[in-house]
Amino acid sequence: MRTRLRRLLLVEWSGLAAAIVIGAGALAAIAPNFLTEFNLYVMLRSLSVPLLVAFAQMITLGVGQMNIAVGAIGGLVAIVFGGMMEVYGVPLGLAVPLALAIGALGGLLNGLLIVRTGINAFIITLATASAFTGINFGITGSIPFYKMPPALSAFGDQHWSAMPYLLVAPLIVAALLGLFFSRMAPGRQLLAFGGNPHAAELSGISRGRVVISAHVLSGLLAAVAAVLAVAQLGSAQPTIGADWLLLSFAAPIIGGAALTGGYISVLGTMFAVFLIGLIQNGMVLAKVDPYWVQFVLGALILAAVGLNRWRAVNSGMAQI
C-alpha cells in the first residue's frame, strides 16, 4: 500500500490532479454557484491566456534558460495588434498573423542575442523586456486602443455551454506541444540540449539552432496569448503582460519542470494553471481578500518545489 502510494506520488502531475479534484469537490460542496454554467465558463475563459503564457515560459525552461520578456513581448504584440486594426484599418485576418510574426521576431531577437554574445539569457531578456515595454509605452503613451473589430470581441465572449471558444487555442497548442516534445526530433533535441548542453552538442545538436528556436517559439506563444488577451478584454491595453512573469514561472515549475532544463511536462503545466485558476475562483466565491491570491501563489510554488525535491530524492535522481 505504501509503496503503491509512493509510486503514484512519483508521477509529477498526480498531486496536482488530486488537488484539483479535491478542490473542485470542496468548492462544489461549499459554494452552490461554483458548478453553474456561467461560473465554469468565466473560470475556463480566464485560464486561456495564462495557459499560453505558461507554455511560453515552459519552452525556455526546457532548454535550461528563461525568458523574462514573455510579458513585455505580449504587451508589445497586443498594442501593435490593436493599433494596426484601429489606426490603419488592417483586417483581422491579416492582423493576427502579423501580430504572431512580431512575437516570433521578438523571440528571434532574444535568441540571436543570447547565442551570438553567450551572455546569460536572464540578463538579455531582462534588458529586452525593458526595451519592448519602452516601445509599447512610447507608441501608446499608456493609452489603450478601444475600437476592436466586433468579430474579435465576439470570439472572446462566445461559448458552447461552459466551454469558451477562447480555450480552444491553448488546448490545440498543448496538443501540438505534447507531440512536439515527445515525438518530434526538434522537440527531443531541445530537451536533450536542456538536460546536458555539452553532451547534446557532442552528439551533433546545434546550440544556436536549439536556443534560437526555443526563444522564437516562446515569443510566438506569448503573441498568441496577447491576441487572446485582446479578444478577452475587447480592447488592446498597454498593460497586457505586465503581470505575467510570476505565473509564467509558477505554472511550469508547479507542473514539475526542472529549472536546470531538460525536463518539462505539458500536462503538469496545464494542471498547474487549472489549479491556480481554481484557487482564484474559489477565493472570489468565498469572498476572500484578493490580496491572499499572491500569498497563496507564492506558497504553492514553494510547496511544489519541495515536493519535486522530495520526489527527486525518492526516485534516486537527486538534482544538485
Added chain:
Amino acid sequence: MTDEALSDTPARRRIHFGVVSGQVGLVLIIAGFWTVFSLRAPGFLSSFNLFTVGRALAIDIVIGFAQMVVLATGGMNLSVGAIGVCAVMMAGYLMQTLGLPVPLAIAGALALGGALGWLNGFVITRTGVNSFIITLASANLFSGAMLIVTKAVPLNALPPEVGAFGKARIAGFVSPLLLIAVAICAVLFILYRYSALGRRILAAGANARAAAMSGVPVGRVVTISHALSGVLAAIAGMMVVAHLGAAMPSVGGDDWLLPSFLGPVLGGTLLSGGAVAVVGTMLGALLVTTIRSGLLVLQIGNFWLQLYLGVILLLAVLVDRYRALYAERHGIAR
C-alpha cells in the same frame, strides 16, 4: 581611457580600449551624458535638480547593493522590492501606530528586512533549490502577507522629522540620503576587499565546491549574504519613506527589479558570482539616474525611458563581453 592612450596610434589605441577597465568607460559615458544634458537643458545643473538627482541616486545605489551582495554568491534575489516594501510598512506601523521613536522604528524595520533575507538564505541553503525560484516565491509571500496585514492602506501621519530629513539639503544641493549611500559603499568596499568574511563570500561565489573544500562554510556565507541583502533592501525602503514622508504599500515590489540589476551589471558585477564591483555599482546607478533625470529635464517622452534603459543595459553587457573576449584573445588578463 588614459591620456597616454589618446595620443597613441589607432592600432594601439584599440588595444587600450580593449583592456581599459569597464569603470573608466562608465565614467566617460556618464561625463558625456552630463555634458549633453547640461548644455541642452540649463536647469539640469540647478541646485534643485542636483538635489533631486542625488536623492533618487541614493535609493538606486542601495537597491543595486541589495542585489549585488547576492550576485556575489552566484545567486540572485528577486524579492529585493518585496522586502523593501515590507520594511517600509513595518517602519510606518512602528512610528505611526505604535508611536515608537524614529530610530527605534528604523531599527525594527531593518531587523525585519534582515530576517526576511535570512529566511531566503536559510531556505535556499537547506533545500539546495535555485535562488531564483525561492526568491520568486518568497517575493510573493512577502508582498502578499504585507497586503493582507496592512490592507494596502498607506500610513501618512508619520513624525514630521522623517519627511524633513528627506527634504534636507547639505550645502544647498546634497541630500543626506546620498551621504548614507556613499557610507554604505565604503563599508561594502572594506567588507569585500579587506575582511575575511568578504573574501569567503567571493570564494564561495566563484567556486562553491573549492571553497567548501578549503574550509569556507558555504551555506552560512550564502545565508549571511541574503540577510545582508535584506537589510540593504530595508535601508532603501527607509530612504523611500524619507523621500515620500509616508509609508506607501505601492513602493518597491517589481518596480525595483530592473534597477536592482542595472546598477551591479552595468558596474561590472558578474552574474556567475565571485566578483563584485562596489564602486561600479554606484557608477551604474549614477548612469541610470542621470539618463532618467536628463530625459525628464529635456522633456523627452517619459514613456520611452524604459526603451533607453533596456538598450543601455544591453550595450553595457555587450561591450563588457567583447572587452573580456578581446582581452582573452590577446592574452591580457583583466
